Amino acid sequence: MSVPRYWRxxxxxxxxxxxxxxxxxxxxxxxxxxxxxxRRDGTIVDYEFKGDGKVRTYSIIRTASEDYDLxxxxxxxxxxxxxxxxxxxxxxxxxxxxxxxxPVKKAFRRIIADGDAGVIVYGTKFVPA
Amino acid sequence: xxxxxVVGIGVTEFGEKWETSxxxxxxxxxxxxxxxxNMSGDQIDEMFVGNMSAGRFVLQEHIGALIxxxxxxxxxxxxxxxxxxxxxxxxxxxRQAYTTVASGLNDIVIAGGVEKxxxxxxxxxxxxxxxxxxxxxxxxxxxxxxxxxAMIATDYMHRYGLTREQxxxxxxxxxxxxxxxxxxxxxxxxxxxxxxxxxRVADPLRLLDCSPVTDGAAAVILCxxxxxxxxxxxxxxxxxxxxxxxxxxxxxRRDISTxxxxxxxxxxxxxxxxxxxxxxxxxEVHDCFTIAEICAIExxxxxxxxxxxxxxEDGQTALGGSIPVNTxxxxxxxxxxxxxxxxxxxxxxxxxxxxxxxxxxxxxxxGMTHNVGGTGATVVCNILGV
Numbered sequence: 001m002s003v004p005r006y007w008r009x010x011x012x013x014x015x016x017x018x019x020x021x022x023x024x025x026x027x028x029x030x031x032x033x034x035x036x037x038x039r040r041d042g043t044i045v046d047y048e049f050k051g052d053g054k055v056r057t058y059s060i061i062r063t064a065s066e067d068y069d070l071x072x073x074x075x076x077x078x079x080x081x082x083x084x085x086x087x088x089x090x091x092x093x094x095x096x097x098x099x100x101x102x103p104v105k106k107a108f109r110r111i112i113a114d115g116d117a118g119v120i121v122y123g124t125k126f127v128p129a
Numbered sequence: 130x131x132x133x134x135v136v137g138i139g140v141t142e143f144g145e146k147w148e149t150s151x152x153x154x155x156x157x158x159x160x161x162x163x164x165x166x167n168m169s170g171d172q173i174d175e176m177f178v179g180n181m182s183a184g185r186f187v188l189q190e191h192i193g194a195l196i197x198x199x200x201x202x203x204x205x206x207x208x209x210x211x212x213x214x215x216x217x218x219x220x221x222x223x224r225q226a227y228t229t230v231a232s233g234l235n236d237i238v239i240a241g242g243v244e245k246x247x248x249x250x251x252x253x254x255x256x257x258x259x260x261x262x263x264x265x266x267x268x269x270x271x272x273x274x275x276x277x278x279a280m281i282a283t284d285y286m287h288r289y290g291l292t293r294e295q296x297x298x299x300x301x302x303x304x305x306x307x308x309x310x311x312x313x314x315x316x317x318x319x320x321x322x323x324x325x326x327x328x329r330v331a332d333p334l335r336l337l338d339c340s341p342v343t344d345g346a347a348a349v350i351l352c353x354x355x356x357x358x359x360x361x362x363x364x365x366x367x368x369x370x371x372x373x374x375x376x377x378x379x380x381x382r383r384d385i386s387t388x389x390x391x392x393x394x395x396x397x398x399x400x401x402x403x404x405x406x407x408x409x410x411x412x413e414v415h416d417c418f419t420i421a422e423i424c425a426i427e428x429x430x431x432x433x434x435x436x437x438x439x440x441x442e443d444g445q446t447a448l449g450g451s452i453p454v455n456t457x458x459x460x461x462x463x464x465x466x467x468x469x470x471x472x473x474x475x476x477x478x479x480x481x482x483x484x485x486x487x488x489x490x491x492x493x494x495x496g497m498t499h500n501v502g503g504t505g506a507t508v509v510c511n512i513l514g515v
């Protein structure tokens with residue numbers, strides 16, 4: 001991924017910063033700049049998620065694309081945050097440990113490294129709470 | 130709106146076609162469809178070509194004109210348009226073609242689809258296909274396309290008690306059908322044991338739960354029903370063509386194990402055609418993974434939620450069952466050249482309704498297709514009848 005494309009969303013990825021619609025009360029991660037419920041009547045503000053949630057569903061990825069190949073096997077999950085928002089993220093635990101409903105919390109982690117000399121991409125993964 | 134008929138079909142052999150190029154694949158399918166309709170290329174008013182990712186797979190964009198050029202259709206300078214909705218690109222091409230004929234804008238339109246996937250290595254293919262989901266918020270955290278469907282499978286199995294063996298039976302049934310299809314990529318039968326012992330891709334899905342990487346093309350020709358008998362003795366009516374969308378990401382769905390876009394497109398199609406699921410004699414569903422067929426059977430209303438595993442185990446979705454599913458072999462055994470799949474599904478139903486499906490022949494008067502883009506962000510359903 002190009003540097004500007006990643007840099008643009010860095011604060012969102014590092015801090016689990018999404019958005020919140022003050023009109024209807026919904027929380028968004030990934031961030032949205034338009035509330036799908038209120039559309040132009042919505043008021044969108046930044047919101048940093050507390051980062052507590054639970055595993056809604058998961059898979060153990062055994063075959064990944066090149067960038068993630070060295071990390072296999074890893075746990076991929078849909079995590080439901082306390083605010084009611086769901087996102088896709090890795091969970092740092094063994095394949096045997098993960099289960100539906102498992103409590104997790106956010107953790108700042110390395111996502112991928114672009115070779116020996118390229119950009120290291122950081123972001124949010126989850127760890128057992 | 131005018132009544133529309135399919136009067137010609139053409140599908141190339143699916144597989145790893147090392148000797149055939151992107152453009153030649155499509156020309157082969159298009160020529161077969163014209164031949165089938167006893168028609169000259171000069172009679173074509175417009176063309177739509179479904180293609181997901183020629184830009185990644187063969188580094189070629191501007192597909193509409195390229196295909197029209199090599200198909201010999203630029204003499205009349207017809208409009209030629211590429212349609213894209215990931216794996217539903219072909220379905221989109223069909224619906225666009227249908228709409229222009231039904232509205233009276235055009236008389237004769239070709240709807241095709243093509244994908245050439247084997248000119249790049251496996252990791253490029255995996256990466257390109259990941260673009261069918263949300264690159265920024267699914268792909269960049271490590272989600273693969275099989276991984277996303279695997280998360281549907283985990284949720285489904287947890288909630289409805291589907292067994293690993295029942296999931297495998299979807300693949301076994303589709304291979305049994307594909308073994309009877311002369312254009313299928315894998316014309317061989319497999320066993321439940323083969324599936325559950327194959328390489329693990331993304332738990333609980335294994336290699337033989339996944340559709341393969343395939344080269345292939347398909348084309349169909351549509352015209353108003355009132356003109357159809359000029360070209361064929363067996364025109365097949367398009368009773369419905371419906372499309373629906375949903376959130377791009379799996380994590381934003383109302384329900385992980387229900388594809389709401391399938392439910393919506395299905396309901397629209399049934400309403401257009403004035404039929405219920407009970408009247409559908411066979412269906413080609415989008416089995417990019419075994420779990421996708423399980424969800425599709427339920428979301429289209431052929432059984433209640435949670436019962437498709439049992440329906441499959443009881444043989445009701447096999448040839449001779451109460452609702453034969455994927456008589457072509459489906460994406461799993463026939464192959465999945467992404468952009469071509471939605472058109473191949475229509476061609477299979479047309480062949481069935483004409484009584485030309487050979488060893489796969491089902492006795493039915495109405496058939497349906499179900500084509501999915503991504504993990505369910507776009508769905509196209511068509512209903513065809515004699």
